[in-house]
Amino acid sequence: MSLEEKIEEAIVAWDEDSLKDLCNSSIESDDVGASELLRIIGRIMRKIGKLFEEEEIFLPDLIGAANVVKNVIDDVLDPAIRNSGEKRETLGRVVLGTVEGDVHSIGKDLVAAFLFSNGFEVFNLGEEVPPAKYIEKAEEVNAQIIGLSSLLTMSMDIQRQVIEELKNRGLRNKYKVIIGGSPTSEEWAKEIDADGWADDAIEAVMLAKKIIQDK
C-alpha cells in the first residue's frame, strides 16, 4: 500500500492516531515533507468531498473526516511547515461562524468541511459569534474571506452589523464577506452590501473560489 493509500485509509476510518503517526514518521524520515503531505491530504479530501456531492457518502462521513484532518494539520503539519521555514499552501483563508444570537451549527460546519476539503484554510469560530470577533480573527490570520451564517430571521441583521463594523473600522475593502443560511437570499446579500450569497456548501466553495480568483 502506498503512503497515499495508507493516509486515505486512516482518514476514511477517522483514525487520527494512525494519521498522525504516518505524518510524523514520514516527516522524521525525510521521506515526504509536510507540504507534500498537505497536498496528498488535500487530494484525498477533495475526493471525499466529491463523493459527498455525488451522494455516495453521508454528512457524518465528510464532517468526521474533515475534523480528523484538521486536528492533524493543526498538531503536526502546520508546526512542521513553520519549522521548515516554508509557507503553507492554501487556496485562501476563510474565517467563518454562525452569528451572535444563533446556535445553528450543522450547515455552517458543512460549509467549513467543504471549504476545507477543497483546499481552503478554514477558521471556524463556532456559533453565537459577535461581530468584533470575526474581524479580530480575520486580522489575526490575514484572511481573505469572512463567512457569516444565520439560520434565524431574528439573527439575520447581525450579518449587516458585521459589515457595518468593518466599514466603521475602515476595513470593508480588505475582506470579502459572504453570507448564507436558510432565511437569507441573494437580495438580502445585496441589501446589506455583502460580496456574495451561497445557497449551500457546494455553492459556497464555488463562490469562495471565484472570489479568490478575482482578487
Place this chain on the structure above:
Amino acid sequence: MENLRLKYLKPLSKDEIQIIDSAAIELLSRVGIKIDAESARKLFKDYGCEVEINTNFVKIPEELMRENLKKIPNSFKLYGADGSFNFEVDTKSTKFATIGTPVKIYDPSQKKGIRRTVLEDTIQQIRIVDSLENILCSHIDVWPNDIKVTALHAHCIYQWYKNSKKPYGLGCLGKLASQDMMDMTSVIVGGEKELKLNPRLVGFMNPTSPLHLPQLMTNGYEIFAKYNQPTIIASEAMAGSTAPVTLAGLLVQIVAETIGGAVLGQLYNPGSPIFFGTVSNTTDMRSGNSAIGAIETGLITAGMAQMARFYDIPSRGPGAVTDSKVLDIQNGFERLQTLMFAVQAGINYITCAGTYEATLVEALELLVIDDELASICLRAMEGIQVNEDTIGLDVIRKIALSPKKGTTYLSEKHTRKYMKKELFIPKLIDRNRRTTWRKKGSKDIIERARDRINELLQNYVPPETNPDIEAKLLTMIKDIEERTIDLYKETEGISADGVSIGHVEIKTDKEN
C-alpha cells in the same frame, strides 16, 4: 423475521383463527367446492370425496384436508433462469415481488396519460425488476398486447431468459401453455430434473369466488404442481359482491377456496410447494367496482397471513395497490397503506410493485418507488433496538459536556456506526430545501423516479445467454404460434366463448 421487532398486525385472536378454520373446513366438507375439470373431480373421488353430479361440487372430508395441508412445505427456494440468483420463501421472512396484470402503461406523452402495453414494455419491466434491491420476481405483469395471446407465455419466457437473473411468474393458463412453460424452462435450465429440483417459475392459480376452481386454472395448476413449481393459490373475492360483506365471512370463504386448491395440488403431487394467498378486497358500495386500495384490503390480507401461519404455509398477499387513476395523493397513501399492512401482517411474499388503477395500469416510475417503500416498511418493522451501545450514554455525555458550543453528534463514531442501521436513507424521497430542490430541476418524485429508470435501463447489462438455447426457444415459439385457438379449446376442454385472466379477456370464438 429474524431482526424484526415490531409485533405482527393480528386482527384475529387465537380463538377466532380456530373459528374461521372450523367454518372453512365445514364449508368444504358440507357444501364443497365447484371443480370444472373432470379429471380433477375424478381425482378427488378416488380419494373418497363426494361429487355432486349436477353441480360439480366436490365435498372434501376434513381428514383428507388436514392430512394434505400437512404435506405442504413451509419453505422452498426459488431460482433465477441461470441459477446464480435465488431466495427462500418461508413462513417467517418478507419477500417482495410484482403484481399483475396491467394492460396499459403510464405515458405522459399521451393525451390520456396512458397507452396500451407492448412487448417492449414487458421487457423494460423485467429489466427494471432485475435491477431492484427488494423486488425479487416479476410475473408477466405488463401484458404484451402486440403478441398473439396463444403464444404470449412463450414470448415472455424467452424475454425472461434474455433479461433476468431472477425467477419468473406466470398464470396457470391451461395445460397446453403451462406445459410449454415447463418445456421451455427445462431447455433453459438444462433439463426437467433441474427444474423440478430447483424451481424457477411461480404459478398463479386463482379460484373464482365463490367456491369455484375453473377449468383452465386447474388444468395449468396440474402441470405446475407436477413440476414442483411453487404456485400461488389466491382468490380475488370482493366483500359484498363475490363474498360476504363481512370480513369474517369473506375470510372463511377464501380460506376454503385456498384449501380446496391446495389439497388438489397435493393430490397432483404430494409435497409440491404453494403460497397460501389472497388478493381479496372489497366492493365499492356506490359503483360495484372492486376497491383494492381500501383499508379493509389490508385487514383481509392480515387475516390471511394469520391463517397461513396457522397452517404453517408461506403466505402471499397484495401491497402497494390503489384504485387511483392518476399519480396523486390517493395513489400514494393507498400504496403505502396496503403495503405497510401486508408487511406488518407478516405476509411472506408480497406482490406489490408498479401498478395503479386497481393493477390495470403499470408505471415503471411506481415500480422503483415501491422498491423504496418496501425498504421503508422493512425499516419500520425493525423497530427500536435497545442496548447499552444504542443508548450511548458516553456519547450523550461527551456532546452535552463539550466546551465547544454547537457541537453535534454528526461527527461522532457512534453516529457513523449506526446511521445506516437506524436511519433509512432514501434515494427517491426529496428532503432538500426548496432552493436546492429548485436547482435540481424542481422535480416531483415521479420525475425523479423516471430519471432513476433511465439510469437503470441505460446501465442494464443483460445476462449472458447461450445461442443454442436461444435457437431452441425460438423454434419452440414458432411451433406454438402456429397452433390454432381451436386446438387450445379442445385441449383444455373449454366450451365457453372466452376466459378472463386478470384484466385480460381471452376470446376463444375467434382467432386472436
